[in-house]
Every structure is written in structure tokens, then in C-alpha cells.
Amino acid sequence: MTIEKVQIVEKIFEANDQVAAQTQTQLTNSGVFSINIMASPGAGKTSVILKTISKLSGKLRMGVIEGDTAPVTIDSDKVMAMGIPAVQINTGGQCHLDAVMIDSALKHFDLNQLDLIIVENVGNLICPASFKIGTHANVVISSIPEGDDKPYKYTNIYRGIDVLLINKIDLMPYIDFRMDYFQQGVEILNPGLTTFQVSCKTEEGFDRWIDWISTRVSEFKNKTANA
Amino acid sequence: MTIEKVQIVEKIFEANDQVAAQTQTQLTNSGVFSINIMASPGAGKTSVILKTISKLSGKLRMGVIEGDTAPVTIDSDKVMAMGIPAVQINTGGQCHLDAVMIDSALKHFDLNQLDLIIVENVGNLICPASFKIGTHANVVISSIPEGDDKPYKYTNIYRGIDVLLINKIDLMPYIDFRMDYFQQGVEILNPGLTTFQVSCKTEEGFDRWIDWISTRVSEFKNKTANA
Numbered sequence: 241m242t243i244e245k246v247q248i249v250e251k252i253f254e255a256n257d258q259v260a261a262q263t264q265t266q267l268t269n270s271g272v273f274s275i276n277i278m279a280s281p282g283a284g285k286t287s288v289i290l291k292t293i294s295k296l297s298g299k300l301r302m303g304v305i306e307g308d309t310a311p312v313t314i315d316s317d318k319v320m321a322m323g324i325p326a327v328q329i330n331t332g333g334q335c336h337l338d339a340v341m342i343d344s345a346l347k348h349f350d351l352n353q354l355d356l357i358i359v360e361n362v363g364n365l366i367c368p369a370s371f372k373i374g375t376h377a378n379v380v381i382s383s384i385p386e387g388d389d390k391p392y393k394y395t396n397i398y399r400g401i402d403v404l405l406i407n408k409i410d411l412m413p414y415i416d417f418r419m420d421y422f423q424q425g426v427e428i429l430n431p432g433l434t435t436f437q438v439s440c441k442t443e444e445g446f447d448r449w450i451d452w453i454s455t456r457v458s459e460f461k462n463k464t465a466n467a
Numbered sequence: 468m469t470i471e472k473v474q475i476v477e478k479i480f481e482a483n484d485q486v487a488a489q490t491q492t493q494l495t496n497s498g499v500f501s502i503n504i505m506a507s508p509g510a511g512k513t514s515v516i517l518k519t520i521s522k523l524s525g526k527l528r529m530g531v532i533e534g535d536t537a538p539v540t541i542d543s544d545k546v547m548a549m550g551i552p553a554v555q556i557n558t559g560g561q562c563h564l565d566a567v568m569i570d571s572a573l574k575h576f577d578l579n580q581l582d583l584i585i586v587e588n589v590g591n592l593i594c595p596a597s598f599k600i601g602t603h604a605n606v607v608i609s610s611i612p613e614g615d616d617k618p619y620k621y622t623n624i625y626r627g628i629d630v631l632l633i634n635k636i637d638l639m640p641y642i643d644f645r646m647d648y649f650q651q652g653v654e655i656l657n658p659g660l661t662t663f664q665v666s667c668k669t670e671e672g673f674d675r676w677i678d679w680i681s682t683r684v685s686e687f688k689n690k691t692a693n694a
Contacts, residue, residue, distance in 0.1 A: 280507050280508045280509060280590070280613075281507045281592045281613055281617055281620070281621060282507060282610075282612060282613025282614045282617060308620055309593055309620070309621060309622075309623075310619070310620055310621070310622045310623075312619050312620055314616055314619060314620065333593070333597075333623060335562055335591070335593040335594050362593070363507070363592065363620070363621070364562070364591060364592070364593060365508045365590065365591070366536055366560070366562040366589070366591060366594075367562050367593075367594070370560075383509075383612065385509060385610065385612035385613075385635065385638065386507075386508055386509025386612075387509045389541055390508055390509060392537070392539050392541060393508070393535055393536070393537055393539055393541065393590070394508060394536060394537070394590070395536075395537045396536075396537075396560060408612065410641075411612065411638070411641060411642075414637075414638060414641055415638075
């Protein structure tokens with residue numbers, strides 16, 4: 241029984257990774273750069289996405305995929321209210337998005353009309369780390385109120401990501417958060433990781449994150465145009 | 468393949484629930500009241516446990532089981548530094564504790580020397596909701612910085628619990644959190660749920676939570692003594 245279960249789990253990962261690779265090829269061929277945003281519940285995924293959309297509006301053509309465990313459209317409604325196409329995925333209680341879900345969601349977009357797709361994964365620091373979804377970049381958002389010990393406790397989510405946002409830095413005066421200790425923990429898992437300290441509320445540090453996306457999308461466009 | 472998978476998942480739940488029922492009987496027969504604490508990463512599970520231990524020290528004989536996805540002893544070290552026996556469970560990346568893990572951990576305690584066992588589940592708002600671990604009461608800790616929309620997005624975790632702590636209320640002045648909206652969401656899922664607004668930092672509201680535990684342990688002792 242244990243062996244049988246392990247084999248099925250391996251098959252699931254393998255099948256998922258195959259679909260993820262196909263998805264990435266499809267996005268690349270369409271010239272659409274894509275980002276997977278992962279975080280705890282309440283770290284500020286939706287707020288970061290809304291602020292990012294607002295900053296890049298008129299400069300990039302964007303789409304958003306919203307992952308939730310329940311059939312709620314709170315987040316996708318907010319995105320669509322800003323005039324950005326959004327697709328809601330209800331995982332039916334599952335603790336992460338997977339490649340097949342993204343593949344299905346992409347059918348609802350006209351990829352030739354987009355430069356950037358942002359995926360908001362399910363709020364969870366554990367499960368999303370194990371499932372590739374085919375995006376070009378993986379981003380984790382940590383937040384000051386979560387505490388400075390998270391990289392020591394939830395190690396897998398910080399490995400293999402491309403960018404870390406440390407959000408809610410406006411709350412630093414009210415919370416005991418040792419930034420050095422936090423960053424040392426991340427450094428062990430992902431040396432030299434690109435990290436931005438930001439606040440969605442005050443917009444502090446937000447421009448550097450926007451510069452990073454803009455640069456990555458430009459580089460991607462140049463590369464795919466020359467391919 | 469899908470059917471095979473579903474059958475295995477059902478078997479896992481069934482086997483888990485059987486072990487959980489045995490564990491609860493064992494704890495009841497030993498006169499040990501037990502609490503399962505669930506929350507997002509960083510909502511304050513460890514802080515609530517440490518403060519609870521400190522308040523009940525000398526009044527109740529306590530033990531703590533700490534669940535983590537990584538082999539770290541940060542939390543159990545803090546508990547043991549307060550002179551309270553603690554057992555660390557490393558789930559090996561799994562996003563929740565299960566009944567077998569608790570059964571194994573209980574072997575490390577002398578149950579006849581305890582009145583209360585507090586279990587800190589893995590930081591996760593999704594997976595722990597599906598796995599009974601055999602405790603007498605289930606508690607969720609929410610926190611103000613996580614945002615007021617969580618009951619609308621992570622519905623399952625609020626169903627069937629006995630107590631909700633709303634932690635970090637000292638941060639209310641700095642965060643847009645509509646307490647009414649949050650509580651309405653919870654009320655739909657779990658009508659009349661016992662709820663305490665607390666701050667581990669300022670201790671505001673904490674005595675009501677301590678009263679709740681003390682009363683429950685007393686009632687439990689009386690009931691099991693008369694059985």
C-alpha cells in the first residue's frame with residue numbers, strides 16, 4: 241500500500257511537470273512572460289498584484305489567474321474592476337495550483353494580446369513549492385507580521401525561486417522582526433536571491449520591484465523576438 | 468487511475484480517523500485534556516502557546532507537541548526552556564499533522580503526570596482541516612495582519628472548530644481590518660463560535676482565553692473522574 245501510494249505520487253509529479261513544460265513553451269511562443277506568486281494567507285499577494293497592475297497599466301498588457309481553495313471571486317473581481325482580464329481557479333480544497341489548472345485557465349485568454357500573466361497561487365507556504373505550473377519566474381511574498389523565523393521553518397518554498405518580496409515593511413516599528421536573521425535564513429536556502437523590501441500601503445520600495453518586472457519582460461520580448 | 472487514487476485517499480482518511488478515535492480514548496482515560504491549534508504561518512501559534520503555558524504554570528501540568536515541516540526545534544526549544552515537556556514532530560514536508568504522528572509523539576509523555584496537552588499543528592489554513600488528530604478541542608488562531616477576508620477564502624478550517632482566537636489586535640490601529648466583516652464570514656461557517664480577541668504582546672483579552680481552557684480542563688476532570 242505504501243509503495244503503491246508512492247508510485248502514484250511520482251506519476252502525479254511527472255505528469256504535472258510534463259504539462260508545466262508544455263505550458264511554458266506555449267507562453268514563450270506567444271511572447272507572454274509569466275510569474276507565479278506564492279505566499280502565506282494574508283502576506284499580501286492580491287495587494288501586490290493590484291498595485292503592480294496599477295503601476296504597469298498602459299505600459300504592459302496583462303492578465304491575472306487567481307487561485308483559491310473556495311469558489312469565491314473576491315480577488316478576481318478586484319482585478320477585473322481595474323480593467324484587467326482575470327480567470328478564477330477554484331481548486332476544490334486542494335492546497336496548491338497545478339499545471340493542468342493553469343493549462344485550462346490559459347484557454348480563456350487571447351495570449352497574442354498579452355505581455356504578462358501573473359498567477360496568484362493558493363495561500364500556502366508548503367504545497368505550492370512542490371508543483372511547477374509552467375511560469376517563467378517564481379516569486380514568494382513574505383510579510384513582516386509573519387515573523388522572522390519563517391525561512392527556518394518553511395524551507396522548501398524559498399528554494400529555487402527567482403524573487404522574494406518582503407512586504408508590509410511599514411509595520412516594522414510595531415513588530416519585533418530581525419531583518420538580518422530573516423535574510424540569513426533565506427541566504428542559506430537561496431544564495432544571492434533578488435529581494436525587495438516593499439510596502440503596498442506606503443509604496444516604499446515598490447518601484448524596484450516594478451523595474452525588475454519591466455526589465456524581465458523587455459529582455460524576454462527581445463529574446464523571443466530573436467528566437 | 469483516478470478511481471484508484473480516490474480509493475487510496477478514502478482509505479487514508481478512514482485509517483487516520485480510526486487512530487484519532489483511539490488516541491482520544493487514550494487521552495480521555497488518562498484524564499488529559501487536549502487541544503489542536505491550527506493557523507497560517509505567523510499568526511502566532513507559538514506565541515499563544517508560550518503565553519498560555521506561562522499563565523497556567525503551577526496550575527496545570529502541561530505538555531506540548533510541536534509540528535513542523537522541517538527538522539527545526541526552534542519552537543520546542545522555547546517550550547522546554549519554560550520547563551514544559553515538548554515533543555517535536557517533523558512531518559518531512561507534509562502540510563499537516565495526522566493521527567499516527569500524534570500517537571507516536573504521545574509515547575514520549577507520561578500521561579498520568581499531565582492535565583493538558585497542547586498540539587501546535589503545521590502552519591497552514593488548508594490541509595490541517597482534513598485530518599483529525601484525536602484532540603478534544605480544535606482551535607484556530609487568525610491574526611489581524613492576515614486580513615479580514617480569510618473566512619471567505621479558507622472556509623473549511625473554520626468549520627467544526629471549538630474556539631477562534633483573533634490575535635494581534637494591538638495592530639488594529641495600523642491595519643485596515645473590518646472586524647464585523649471578518650466575524651460575519653465566520654458566523655456563516657460556524658454559528659455562535661466562541662471567539663476571543665487577544666494580543667500576545669499586550670495580553671489584552673488573554674485572560675478570557677485562559678479562563679476558557681481552565682474551565683474546560685476542570686469540567687473534563689470532573690467528567691472523567693465520575694465516569
